[in-house]
Amino acid sequence: MNFLRLHTALPIMCLFCLVDVAGARWTWRNPLPQGNDLKRVWGLAPDDAYAVGTAGTILHYNGTEWIWFRPITTEALDDVWGSSTSDVFAVGSGGTILHYDGSGWTAMTSGTTAALRAVWGTSASNVFAGGQSGLILHYDGSSWTVMPSPTIILNGCLNRMWGSSANDIFAVGDFATVVHYDGSTWQKMNSGTSDWLYDMWGFSSSDVYAVGDDATLIHYDGTSWTPVVSGLIYAQIRGVWGTSSSDLFLANGSGPSIRHWDGSAWTQAPMTRYVVSVWGSSASDVFGVGGEGWIVHYDGSGWSPMTVGTVEQLNSVWASSASDVFAVGSNGTIVHCNATVCSTMASGTTRDLYGVWGSSPTDVFAVGWYGVILHYDGAAWTRMVPDGSNSGSSLWGVWGSSGSDVFAVGWSGTIRHYDGVGWTTMSAPGYSYRAVWGSSPTDVYAAGQGGSMAHFDGTSWTSVSCGATTSFESIWGSSASDIYAVGVPGSQRMLHYDGLSWTPVSVPTTGSLLGIWGTSGTNVFAGGGTVFHYDGVSWQARSTGIGGSVARAWVVSENELFTVSGGEGGQILHFQNTAPVANGGEDQTVKENLGVALDATATSDADADVLTYRWTQISGPAVTLSDPNSPTPTFQGPILASQAPNSIVFELTVSDGYLQSKDQTTINVTPHTFADVPANSMYYPSVEKIVSRAITAGCAAGVYCPDMAVTRGQMAVFLEKALRGQAFVPPAATGSFADVGTAHYAAAWIEQLARDGITAGCGTNIYCPEMEVSRAQMAVFLLKTKYGKDYIPPEPQGLFNDVPTNHWASRWIEQLFADNVTAGCGNNNYCPDMTVTRNQMAVFICKTFGF
Template structure:
């Protein structure tokens, strides 16, 4: 199913087949209505791990930092949990009897919170020492509840106290539980562990897998599913557990993409997958040999290399065999162009593609080579066993002193003078253009892949789900959410990367140069839209970018920043059903919800040509209409009205000009618009209509409006470029020609039709709304 998100999803619950909630990373909450998944504003960016509800209007989601959210059928709200502990599981017997479990922030201690319908510190709450973190909770009734976690812990609630149950698996982490009755409960955990409770004692059940299992659910005692790492899906038929085909459990060894909607992953047994931006689909690579590396110059020119000298080529339609000229296993592939590709492998093998055929190159080594990367056709690095590094200068391969005997698995660089190589024992070395030096990785795990975005945004991945990040100063560990070995990573867009590994693991995540906190976490706009700002809190030197993820949300300022900053954004009017979008900043999402616009004025229905513009200036506080809940869109705009419109648009809806002094003979100080008219003159936007008069009741012409708008937008001294004769009725030499053509060049007007502008026509109130909205960005 297409979920509409790339974030990790950790929990799911539904009241029916058309009312399902899924929660996950960075405050992600999705809702299934029976047809599609849609994003819900959660109001938080913390990781959410569990979700459960008593009904469609009473749903709870729990997560990091003691977060508990409540859905009342209309919106998600925050609940005071009484703890800062990370919460991983939630279950209840009713709306007034709910348990949430997690860690306690204290070594070898777990926490349980209980909701009694009023608060989260009711009977059954507390910290439990000596048991480790609790990951799951499930019950048969209010007096028969099981909480599970680290070190084989299973706690049981009998309605008054929690007690520990002996299960005989002291070193196993238990993560998921489900039962059909109080005497038929399954608990699943790491290394394929499945336990069964018959009402009296626990017994171990053979799962047939060594993959870690994280969740269980069923419909009856003979229809239970358990899921876990590597795409593992098991089914219990009442007698035995058997595997169910999901995606792929084969290890994936190589990944490459031309864009975030065009990604290839290859692996064991010739496994090939393609990501089209919404889903993964299997590809027939045409070989059963394992594939270890993949690279392409474009979406229609991709090379995959592997065992026994295998090289497969993708032309955009199908994979085909290529004659490599070797039977040596090939582990890495990279090119500077479609006609300059290098493949490296065992016994120092290096093959080169010139656009026509593959040929052998003398590498000068017999060591196994695992990775290859370069900056151009005359600067290529190949790395391998015993610290071997070979360098191609366009003429021949020469040896480099690496300073290590570790096996090097992968190489990547930002430039030719900023190159990273990673390998066994957590080894990371760096080339500065002069020499290779050791770096402190902080790990001893084997690192299989290195890739990056810039000199201060580099990633390495390896054994047991290890992911490290280089920020330009030091390497730090990044939580991957898996314990599977990771073999290859690549950047698929400026701020996203993909990692693949053992058991068919595919991770897709954001690659920020640093972390940032956003305030607020989420907002809801009316259907009229509007503009606001988002505060970004980040460490000094933290570089971040802000990008809209919805066409109706525009970042207006602060698209990039360093350290603390602010992002300005604008939300367009919404005439469609309620919608949700987001702005992504440094790996965080700021959620924006928007309602549907409703009609404000009796005489401007939603189908009116000027409806969005009139509603926009109303929302901005520029106009309240012409009286009796009408706007009078066809009515002319007088020069007095124009003065008010322009100054409110320029200075804001709360702006009030100074008291009038009687600057114009036909505008006494008692005139309703006197202060606005005199301020317009004070700002040199107008000098009046002549002879110390302003002509307040005269209609404003379209030619005059062009001058007024541009002077108000820029300044009284603004002078537009010379006219070129764009409109048939505004000849070169027309007094307002340059102003009219500039207004058109800025997209504020397209004229009045058939290549004309109608400069002497009066401006209607509807047209005025368009002019103001487009000029000032309402």
């Protein structure tokens, strides 16, 4: 299970954070435990609470820490409920239902793609879910089924469920919908309001509350629903929970605030973030959750945040290493992340900051609104220029080739330069620039509004005509002839410069691209909410898998980067990826015109990513792979025209979607073994297979004698070597058979065959080693060797015309057919008395033993 832990104690503070990154590239760095919107909080006990939200977010509180479960879905989750610590359900968009069994979450089959907004039950085998258009599902412990619903909510949903028992369940929803289940059927109720209802809670069958739009708070007394004064005006009340009618908490989704009713008066606790759901285990242990991962806790005297880290908008990020990351944003916010924690730094300004860049950990620059420029020397941030410098033009981007060659660009054509001593304003074409980047001090680009672009050659800035009319937000390149500029929607949302001209690039999005960055021409990232990656071939959209939004980033290394969202919530994501290690298998030596299998299954990836494979032949006689994108493709080896050995070299490219790894494998092709079994013979593959396993070396130097009949002596050698492998050497012969002297070439093999119970000879104490083997005898030999001496095939059925069921070998012959070793000799005959040639025996052995 992959998770992130936020260790807390009350009062809440982050003690330490631990991320399990195995098999997971993206993790949250700010805020913690995560920054996706939370939509519901619910629990069983003070040490057993859950929160769910967008992008499949699930958190668990164990009384000490919030644990973030790595999502198994990207769908938004709207509600959570459970009967025990090992039986918890979460529901959400797209018909999503997840179940937790105490060790991990798994997806359930809901039978619908409709959005589900509510879940509640009375036991593990009596669970209800409600959602889109009034849909109601029921789970009986085995499967989910649709229940008849008393309402159809056009363009609306059932949003919450609660009950006092299995025979008293309520559901509320959009358009003032309230329905009730009495254990038999669902019935529609009169809610007494015209407003949408979002949440409900109750204490008994006659004491139930629901909340919704226009400050709606209604109460059910067992007879009817009536309005209750909430003390709010035009508020959207998103959540309700309490311990009794004199201890109610309301989540004001438009406040932001949490209101409390003590039985006599309402009090209000302002929040810095919207809270949409509340739940508690007691009057002094209450949780509230909301936007951007916001979690607060009430201890009976006051509310305190459990979410750690800033929620200010962050606009830009730069890092000198993975343990030295700077992000800047609104209201002068500067966040610094070391290897374990992110913390806010004192910036000395409340101006919004838009760009950050550094030459080292002790030489970092930040620029922003009204011309502000800050510098960090490793100890503190200080202003480099007075506010309002350069007529107060805001600065949006900063970049340098060194600490004494820094450029800042901004509004109304502003470009400022730092030479290590002071900042000066440069003369430049009068556009508004949003980004700056260069490959060297004499090759710097600034890009901005309306497709404006300028170039600095070390002496002066000149306008660049790139053909764009839409505005640029970011520019980056791997070299002077490999540069990208990205921006707002349009046909020129991404342009590429190859050293000669700028051309549009197709990217799979219709939205804006706010950032571009990379490590090389084959490892480039672009951000526009979603992250996009270029591998040197094409641009692909890549999900973070954990939600969040990606706008701008800084690449620390080929396999590590940090991103910010450019929006509220203070989101900082960390991407860490290990390149796969391609392994194309050992080099092989094979015979010509034989099937060859390539094998990349030894390829590894430390992140356990799903990998793609691509085999490319780079030298040797051309061959055709069965599937170049398979880890184990096959091909037919070439026939060597000159009978001289040749080599085929393949390159394997393995990708995890971000990084690639390559390996080469050489296949050495050698001529056929025997002069009398050419490479185009139908028996050639089988003969070469038994040769490669040392089952035979032929009948003489360089020849196989393919048409020679197999003798019983030869058969003994063939069978034992096929059964036991080429390393087996039988014990010395003792003269068991009168007609097989101990000096006979096959004596030891014949006696081993007898010891294995495969044969008892051809008569009393004789073996007949020079007798030719018939096809009937061969069937018995092969099957006894394969299945053992005690094997007896099934009763024969009379499959072959020339093998009646009373034939002594009929059952063995038919089993050989059943094993797909032979189909007979033609015309539905088997030819049982025909002798077996060495060619045929090679085929029989290979098919019998699966060679």
